[in-house]
Amino acid sequence: MTEKRLNLALRTLFAGGAALGATFMALPAIAQQETEPAMQRVEITGSSIRRLAAQSALPITSLRADDFAKQGLATAQEVLATIPMNQTSTGASQSVGAGTGGRTTADLRGLGGDTTLVLLNGRRLANHPFFADTVDLNIIPVAALDRVEVLRDGASAIYGTDAIGGVVNFITKRSYRGMAATVEAFVPQASGGGDEQRVNVVGGWGDLATDGWNLLAVADYHRQSALRSVDRPFSSTGVRPGRGVSQTSGTPFPANFFAAPLNDDDPGISGNPGFFTGCAPPASVPSTTNQTCRFDFTRYIDNIPLTTQHSFLGRLTRKFGGNHTGSVEYMHSRSINESRVAPPPLAGIGLTMTASGPFYPGAGITPAFPGLAGQDLDISWRPLVTGQRIQEDTSLSDRLLASMEGMIGNWDYSSALSYSVGRARSDFTGGYVIDQRIIDGVASGLLNPFGEQTAAGQTWLQNSLLLGEFLKGKINSSAIDFKASRDIRQMAGGPLGFAIGAEVRHDKATYTVDRALASQASSSGYADALDQRGSRTIRAIFTEFNVPIIKDLEVNLAGRYDYYTDVGGNFNPKVAVRWQMSPRVLLRGSYNEGFRAPTLYDINGPQTVTNTAQPFDDPVLCPGGTPVPGANPSLACDQQQNIREGGNPNVQPETSRTYSAGIVLEPMRNVTASADFWDIRLKDQINAIAEQTLFENYQRYQHLFFYNAAGTRLDYVLSETSNLGEVRTRGVDLSLLWRIPRNQFGNMSLAVDGTYVDKYDYQNERNGPFTENAGRYADERPVFRWRHNATLAWNMAPYTLTLANRYMSGYDDQNNVAPAFEQRVDPYSTWSLAGTYTGNRSMELTLGVKNLFDEDPPYTNQGTTFQQGYDPRYTDPLGRTFYIRATYKF
Structure with a gap:
């Protein structure tokens, strides 16, 4: 031939x-x-x-x-x-x-x-x-x-x-x-x-x-x-209200949480105990759509x-x-x-806090949050004390x-x-950081995703570096x-x-x-x-x-x-x-x-599965920027989504x-x-x-969106090399x-x-x-x-x-x-x-x-x-x- x-x-x-x-x-x-x-x-x-x-x-x-x-x-x-x-x-x-x-x-x-x-x-x-x-x-x-x-x-x-x-x-x-x-x-x-x-x-x-x-x-x-x-002032932030831009992440410090719905009529509770005190500026700022915080990740990037x-x-x-x-x-x-x-953005990895933990909102250290009644919390957290990912x-x-x-x-x-x-x-x-150590540290009550760490928590985090x-x-x-x-x-x-x-x-x-x-x-x-x-x-x-x-x-x-x-x-x-x-x-x-x-x-x-460069709304779980009942807004709405390449x-x-x-x-x-x-x-x-094309044309590319078995989380959108x-x-x-x-x-x-x-x-x-x-x-x-x-x-x-x-x-x-x-x-x-x-x-x-x-x-x-x-x-x-x-x- x-x-x-x-x-x-x-x-x-x-x-x-x-x-x-x-x-x-x-x-x-x-x-x-x-x-x-x-x-x-x-x-x-x-x-x-x-x-x-x-x-x-x-x-x-x-x-x-x-x-x-x-x-x-x-x-x-x-x-x-x-x-x-x-x-x-x-x-x-x-x-x-x-x-x-x-x-x-x-x-x-x-x-x-x-x-x-x-x-x-x-x-x-x-x-x-x-x-x-x-x-x-x-x-x-x-x-x-x-x-x-x-x-x-x-x-x-x-x-x-x-x-x-x-x-x-x-x-x-x-x-x-x-x-x-x-x-x-x-x-x-x-x-x-x-x-x-x-x-x-x-x-x-x-x-x-x-x-x-x-x-x-x-x-x-x-x-x-x-x-x-x-x-440089022109690159110092992704939050520019005068320009209509808010390039932020739903994985901040202090951490956002989501409490799963108790029944079919309950949409679930999303929030952040730090929301009412202004989050933790300048890196974290209050969300304009719910009682959570947003993270200005641009401040931590090298030009x-x-x-x-x-x-x-x-x-x-x-x-x-x-x-x-x-x-x-x-x-x-x-x-x-x-x-x-x-x-590191630690979200959607099974980071769970129970009501028995010392840092649960309202337990004494972390301020209470309206509507919580002891539900398990799905945590979205960036441990700033571990430093930038290098x-x-x-x-x-x-x-x-x-x-x-x-x-x-x-x-x-x-x-x-x-x-x-x-x-x-x-x-x-x-x-x-090692995901499992963070999961274990939060579950055991050793790590505080909502505030300052104890000496033991600080040591745990430093020993969790990868x-x-x-x-x-x-x-x-x-x-x-x-x-x-x-x-x-x-x-x-x-x-x-x-x-x-x-x-x-x-x-x-x-x-x-x-x-x-x-x-x-x-x-x-x-x-x-x-x-x-x-x-x-x-x-x-x-x-x-x-x-x-x-x-x-x-x-x-x-x-x-x-x-x-x-x-x-x-x-x-x-x-x-x-x-x-x-x-x-x-x-x-x-x-x-x-x-x-x-x-x-x-x-x-x-x-490889990495984050998209810019935040997107999940077209199924957060269409038009509004989460469907039971969806975690910190994962589904205005978030850097997973993309598989x-x-x-x-x-x-x-x-x-x-x-x-x-x-x-x-x-x-x-x-x-x-x-x-x-x-x-x-x-x-x-x-x-391009990631923008995929998320802006879901009806055309929905076969490239992959969700978990329960349909409650977008695992990734597929963007592999093709003709x-x-x-x-x-x-x-x-x-x-x-x-x-x-x-x-x-x-x-x-x-x-x-x-x-x-x-x-x-x-x-x-x-x-x-x-x-x-x-x-x-x-x-x-x-x-x-x-x-x-x-x-x-x-x-x-x-x-x-x-x-x-x-x-x-x-x-x-x-x-x-x-x-x-x-x-x-x-x-x-x-x-x-x-x-x-x-x-x-x-x-x-x-x-x-x-x-x-x-x-x-x-x-x-x-x-x-x-x-x-x-x-x-x-x-x-x-x-x-x-x-x-x-x-x-």
């Missing part, structure tokens, strides 16, 4: 079936032809054909490491956040409470991080074990980088799966001599935390051109301290978690003869993320790569053997690849380029849950999760033609067949046209098809098609402008239905580069890159209705209509000044509020200013300020993330931040 599919793919490919090759130019598309070495043959991101640099025609945004370092961009996430087509860079801030293992991802075109392929020097890294869908950007050795290239086009025909939205290629220094040490410090003007420090050392020995060898070694350390939500990152890269490169170069490279990265969320996520990545490239006859070749391993683990380091590693994941990826290219004949427009290659990769993932530990805490989310494992082998063959029809008109054809042993195979073609119709005008266009296989986690990920063995691949058309103009020698229209349609999207419907998006990338001629006042340049999204519609199920997302918050997030990054640079040796602006347009908010409070989120615009001095041959010094005008994030009433008042996925909570960067060269 595999052989038949492969033969069919090859026949289709060589018969000239539609195939799209890498095509499109970088922003300075025409001007680049004037500055690149005339005869340099290079490998270009998005193409398998080595060609003269002057012949490149790719939609690539290239960022030089020197430039983004001067702008104070300290991490790979910050670098990618400056690229307008990157809708969001999910990072450490969004990992708080989300179980992502502290990973950072990119999201080109807003299609999700799993459709953006991340490469290091043109080859794959192991994905992060948790979710296994994308590389964790935290492992990228930023200090070793020479540049970052972002291919703004689908590239499944070149690289295979994961490249539907585009490709991010991190390229390290090729040959480096000397030694340099760099220190950086970032200090926010506002107090509270979030400061950063970085130290790195780069060393290079030997000259590849003259000595025939080069050794490069880079070591880097980066740390950012935590920033609490209460340290930015404590993060520490270490990385090392070493590479030995050697020439063999005049035509061959071999290298051995080793990379190691370690990232530690410590996130803090509210103390989870430490550690990610490690190692890659060993041996490669060889050069020329054999007229063939350029490149081959590599690699082994990558990604490991991650999660540890309870504080705040989590500590240790509860989850670990590992993903291994071994691969061998080979590709070769050459000019096979001369045509009217130039040489006909041809490339062919093959790749074999084996991936294996394991997920191990310490059931003995995790099962003791329902608040862990892994109380009933099971170990999982999966593996697959991927075999691929690909080819590419670059056909110069006539002078200045070329067609690029490419195609790739991938076969996955667990989900089958797929052929992806690509075709592109580039026409230099005049020295000042370039036209280009492309069509390609894409394919993304479900990840090993999509298929085999363990099932994880892998699905029935999920199938998603496919896509993309086409684009663009123009590049150079109206005068120093001005280059471009406009590129793109249109993407993705089918059978692999994702989980949803289509995604349709289109827009235009706009670029302008103005290089002011050198004069007595130095050099100046202005660069503006922007992306306008005209349409972003999606379906939550096959053949279902489309939801509009462009310019509005829909289900999980907004899609920005317009984003741009503008940079004004001035240079007059030995000084350089850079002024940069990052802008995102406003959008209609999530607006799960009363109509009177519905709003539109304001645009977000921040400026940064940096100056660099290079007058000393051994020293380079940069001083700068980020968020120059101290712009707060715009207010949003979104409830998708654990942070409230702003959206951490797109904005920076630090405010004005000063930084210094010093490099000393030995």
Whole structure:
């Protein structure tokens, strides 16, 4: 079966079936032809054909490491956040409470991080074990980088799966001599935390051109301290009456209780002995609907978690003869993320108090509550004295790569053997408690859920803390690849380029849950999760033609067949046209098809039960916010409900098609402008239905709601990975580069890159209705209509000044509020200013300020993330931040 599919793919490919090759130019598309070495043959991101640099025609945004370092961009996430087509860079801030293992991802075109392929020097890294869908950007050795290239086009025909939205290629220094040490410090003007420090050392020995060898070694350390939500006014609370928002939990301190009904006419009693004295502000506030308290969990969440990152890269490169170069490279990265969320919510776990206990309301210590007559109480309690729940996520990545490239006859070749391993683990380091001990402590009368603890109760709680590693994941990826290219004949427009290659990769993932530990805490989310494992082998063959029809008109054809042993195979073609119709005008266009296989986690990920990010009414037990008789309002109404997530063995691949058309103009020698229209349609999207969609459409999704046998409690709503419907998006990338001629006042340049999204519609199920997302918050997030990054640079040796602006347009908010409070989120615009001095041959010094005008994030009433008042996925909570960067060269 595999052989038949492969033969069919090859026949289709060589018969000239539609195939799209890498095509499109970088922003300075025409001007680049004037500055690149005339005869340099290079490998270009998005193409398998080595060609003269002057012949490149790719939609690539290239960022030089020197430039983004001067702008104070300290991490790979910050670098990618400056690229307008990157809708969001999910990072450490969004990992708080989300179980992502502290990973950072990119999201080109807003299609999700799993459709953006991340490469290091043109080859794959192991994905992060948790979710296994994308590389964790935290492992990228930023200090070793020479540049970052972002291919703004689908590239499944070149690289295979994961490249539907585009490709991010991190390229390290090729040959480096000397030694340099760099220190950086970032200090926010506002107090509270979030400061950063970085130290790195780069060393290079030997000259590849003259000595025939080069050794490069880079070591880097980066740390950012935590920033609490209460340290910024815009994120300090989830209770904002003036905004119509009350993002609170029905599991507070002091505890709420529910007394079951005595007969069919009795609805039961819900209440809180502390209600009449105002609960326990500011964390607990009186409910506006009954005599209970609500807990403002936002006050106990980190805006930015404590993060520490270490990385090392070493590479030995050697020439063999005049035509061959071999290298051995080793990379190691370690990232530690410590996130803090509210103390554990102990609700619905069988926490029962009887009338014989000393802390029963009215027994003498706890104030009486009207209507109680000795009924057993179902308790909903947060023991604040145990402290915030603290989870430490550690990610490690190692890659060993041996490669060889050069020329054999007229063939350029490149081959590599690699082994990558990604490991991650999660540890309870504080705040989590053993459920059964709390149940026993309340039942025995030792613990007081309504007030201060006795010395014995305090000791009992401290001895009930749950500590240790509860989850670990590992993903291994071994691969061998080979590709070769050459000019096979001369045509009217130039040489006909041809490339062919093959790749074999084996991936294996394991997920191990310490059931003995995790099962003791329902608040862990892994109380009933099971170990999982999966593996697959991927075999691929690909080819590419670059056909110069006539002078200045070329067609690029490419195609790739991938076969996955667990989900089958797929052929992806690509075709592109580039026409230099005049020295000042370039036209280009492309069509390609894409394919993304479900990840090993999509298929085999363990099932977890966690809380929803925002509170919801149980659609059965609390319809419209009113509890049905016998329902516990503290569990059923306006409460963070249980949601079950994880892998699905029935999920199938998603496919896509993309086409684009663009123009590049150079109206005068120093001005280059471009406009590129793109249109993407993705089918059978692999994702989980958003929690908002499930709870707002109960009639449609009621088969996903699971209740206990008595029907008195929602056990969970199921939101496992599945194939949803289509995604349709289109827009235009706009670029302008103005290089002011050198004069007595130095050099100046202005660069503006922007992306306008005209349409972003999606379906939550096959053949279902489309939801509009462009310019509005829909289900999980907004899609920005317009984003741009503008940079004004001035240079007059030995000084350089850079002024940069990052802008995102406003959008209609999530607006799960009363109509009177519905709003539109304001645009977000921040400026940064940096100056660099290079007058000393051994020293380079940069001083700068980020968020120059101290712009707060715009207010949003979104409830998708654990942070409230702003959206951490797109904005920076630090405010004005000063930084210094010093490099000393030995």
